[in-house]
Amino acid sequence: MKKTLLTLAILTCLCRVAFTQDFPYGQTSTDELKMSRYAKDTSAHAVVLNEYGKSEIAVANDDNIKLRFEYHVKIKIFDARGFDEATKEIELRNYTDKSEQDEVEKLTGTTYSLAENGSVTRAEFDPSKEYITRNYKEKSTLKFTMPALAPGCIIEYKYTLVRPIGLCLEHFQPWEFQSDIPKVYSKYEALIPGHFTYNAALHGFLKLTETKADVQRSCFSAAGSSSDCSDLVYGMANVPAFVEEEFMTSARNYRSSITFDLVEYTSPFNGEKFKGTTEWRNIDYNLKDAYSFGGELKKTSYFKDRMVPITAGQADDLGKAMAVYAYMQQHYKWNNYEGAYSYDGVKKAFESHSGSVADINLGLIDALNSAGINTEAVLVSTRENGFVNDLYPAVNEFNYVIAKANIGDKSYFLDATDRMLPFGMLPFECLNDKGRAFNLDKPSYWVDLNPSQKRVSTTMLDLTLAEDGKLKGTITRYSFGYEAYETRVAIKKFTTQDEYVADFGAQLPKVKILKSEITDLDSLDKPLTEKYEVEIRTGDKTGAGSYSFNPFFLSKIATNPFKLAARTYPVDMEVLSEYRTVLTVHLPAGYSVDSPPQNISEALPNKGGRFLTEFSSEGDSFTFSHIIQLTKPVFQPEEYPYLKEFYNKIILSEKAEMVFKKK
């Protein structure tokens, strides 16, 4: 969420002798080795004592521009749970062309421990124990683990990753200050030649404790021309561990890190200028020009004839759009690749019934446009990918693309990669703040991706009490929006509907399901209805002809989902929700409800949500209804205690039982 644009004044006329910012290798103190816990975080199993990274751009002998990333770290390991920190994985690109391959050089490592006699023993990393696995296609992983680990030891290693960057480098090597273990100090140095201009953005809640900007003279030379470099240093002291909790969006949004996006690049070989991400105008132009984006959006004619039979008989645009969407949605199997740009092209994807997000959704946009529905592409960053950057224009943070169909004065977001989504509903992954709408003729613009639908269910119970204490009748559950979506997905996972019903029944020990009926399972645009004929055991006898009963038995919340004392980042519930239950019970003649439940009304501050119960009786029947509503998708850390207490109150209220008594 929090991002800061870093601007550093660069002193251009100051010449100085560059001295290394790195900490010396191979030095450790007895104090460090004797340390038994990290005072600032006693729950840590390991702590980074010092960490340094340095990235620079260099030109190899073959004129290939390469990024050199030096990494050096020293970690104190307190106990066996910290041993995982001693295994490092480095992702490598492994193209067939050797000159484009990533390589790791100069990997050295040492493990230090304190011997019984108080002397420091050293165990060196054996380079033959470096393992490279080719994962798939162009990706490899280099793995190594440090030797001679023991609780209390210190490990130190350093290596240089050399990465060919091709024509130009859109993202300069980023740096993560924060990880899942705390750090005493983390420092990053970026040496950026004058040929490149980047925007630097600091992510997360923590502040830098050190920043320096210098100039290194003639540090980069290629094709006979040389340029100075900005020597930028960013340091952060006492970085706490980042702990992931439930109900959060991507950790990337909150973890402290620094990223660089290209603004401008001048080729040292031919002086050609490449504009990076300065203005949306440029981005729009590039997108329009890109084969795998704008190019694919021009293929409407391919779909034109194919959509004619699909839209036949549809009187209005909305009908047409729904028909095209339903057809396209059932036409494809998504191959699980994301990305805003097409891999195989819309034609190949359509023919093979398979494609990436962009292959499918750019095809959907073309198909809709070919049917006369004005439809734009919307670039999205998924929740996993993190929030979009709104500090400056940047296209490379998007990793997903959806369609926006404009019909009359309304617009509908569509995604054809998921066969269970109703018209106009986005998958959870796309509910991430805002997206950038793009079409071939107009400038791009921001659109809110606020979900049009909620998670809603209404459950109606109509039960009759028999003299033997059993309740017989029906439970009818209507699900809407995301609730219906999730229920449909759950039902479809079972081979038969009977198995779903058996599974549902298993969650309710007191309930016996006699008959069931599920309607509109495949009518995605309608609410889903589940109807169960049931027999329910009431609770324990409280005397002759008297039975206790918990009216919340169907959806009782047993434990509070919010257990922490405090929270440092927002609770994100994705969408608004509303669960409503209406219970009607018909009592046999002569029975009444002893101690009927009191009406309850609990509310969250800032109109965040409410919990209401209401009891009313008429003759031999009574109705008890309750509702839990969350009317905000995101709760800030300061609202956390209220949210926790809200659930505590619900749990407390749901403990109360009513008693049916013979008069």
Place this chain on the structure above:
Amino acid sequence: MRKQALSILLLVTGFTAVSAQQNYEVGLIPKELLTHANSVVRDEETSIQVKDLDNAVEQVKKAVTVLNTNGDENAHIVIYYDKNDVVRNIKGVVYNEFGKQVAKFSGSDFSDVSVGDGFSLFESARVKHYLPAVTEYPYTIVYEYEVKSKQTLTFNAWSPIDNFDESVEKSSFVFSCGRDFTVRYKALNIAGKVVIGVNTDKDNTYSWQVNNVKAIKDEPLSPYYRNVIPMVQIAPQKFTYYGIDGTFTNWTTLGKWIYDKLVADRQQLPQETIDNIKEITKDIPDPKLKAKKIYEYMQHKTHYVSVQIGLGGYQPFLASDVDKQNYGDCKALVNYTQALLKSVNIDSWYCIVEAGSRYKVSMQSDFASMDQGNHIILCLPFKNDTTWADCTSQTIPFGYLGDFTDNRTVLACTADGGKLLQTPKYGPDATIKSRIADFTIGADGVLSGTMSTTFKGTYYDYRDELLNQSGTERNKILQKIYPLNNLEIGHYELKQDKSFEPCTTENIKLTARDYASFTGGKYYFSVNAINRFEETLPQDINRQNNVYISNGLTDLDDVTYAIPAGYHLEKTPLNISIDKPFGKYTATMELKGTQLTYKRKFELIDGTYGKETYQDVIDFYQDIADADDYTVSLVKN
């Protein structure tokens, strides 16, 4: 240890090419094969041909009809291979419902990836896989491929049923080999007998075939798949493996080969280490206590890192390497511990086991083969006292196995040959969780008090996730273990007795506000908030499989609540007792003055029970869940 394809879904078999164009119209499938099926194997022909000791070819041809989206995964073609193998001649066709060809595919459509298990430092196994994208159901895919292998030690078992909810119209398997290649085989759950013959190359052939096998459901509490599905296993007598020759006909000779070729010469240690071991054990006369000391030394010094390398993952790396690096996988750590023990003349055995807590899978006593087992443990054959140890944990006591490797037959590989041995069983008499709690419920609804729990048998390691955790992290884990709302830990203590009868003791002092709710003049609270049984089982009208309970255990809870004065019980107190062959449960409650006592005993008895027992188990589970959910309601006198 070499990793097996563990789940039934990934049991990759190999098969043979051939057969002319058939009619794959979906309407031709016999009706009874459609019941509870997501897909139907129309025709499968698998063959393995041994051409030489270092040349075996497995050919697969298979036609599968997918009936609905849940069957898609059964059309996923998955071919495992490693450095010994070459996968070739992959091709396939997709047909629509009417048997008309709609698409074709070939080897270039397949992805080739490392079988990364997510935790190994290195894993040599690879997989080629492809899932055709077809959106109109039903459809049929027909494909073939072959895998040429340079080894003849292991052959993929043939199992016509690869997946749950998949039926088989026809499936056949032919194993062929030269006359001097002696083969042993074992068929499981197959009605027809083997057909032995000679083919045109004058090779011996062994064939099996199944027809019209109905779909098998994935039912909860089912026995291990090997007990249920049809399957043929094949083992050689003479073989070549990574250039090493060998012969075996039974467990004795296989165990001998493993010992001689894979383990024996890998146990040299630096003299310094040997001297050190002698030094630290010199004052301990008892060999078992000596071994305990050495095991603890090994535990303290090493940790587990999975590295599947060296002769297809079968060979441990050198003891001297572990001595230097302080890490290894199960093979390497057992081998290292053996080396350490040897330095003080304690004999120990390297044992292969099929590990896993869901099923107790034994080495098949009547069929020796290399592909059984997935883990290595250590056996110490002391006189009248066989002791076991798993060397991959830094925390468990010497002599303790736990439910991961208990109660099953394992293979000890020794200089005298292989021996089948039985690991100890824990069961409900040994696996006991026993708790005494003393609580007070205040007038404000606050629960406070102390709770002491002991864990024995396979329960011993149930609190290991809390070891080495301090402060906030520990409290977070406890919040998950104990579903008490608003739980605050005042004091926490965890003690582990690592003797030969190990026991973990947990002492907690706690408070939880709003434990009891006060409405309409009544108090309500859960009688059992700390040890609720929450497992549920779905109804299963046409149960196919027996009921299998893998681990026996006993839970004892004894809780007293001091309640505010002046209240009496509104409802009949909880009093339930259930006694079944597979389990027992009693829960009673009594209020005397302001003392409410709650006693609960839950016992699960491991074993295999008839399929008709399933409904009983459902009822048992539901009755317990219901009784555990009992709410006490107190009314003012």
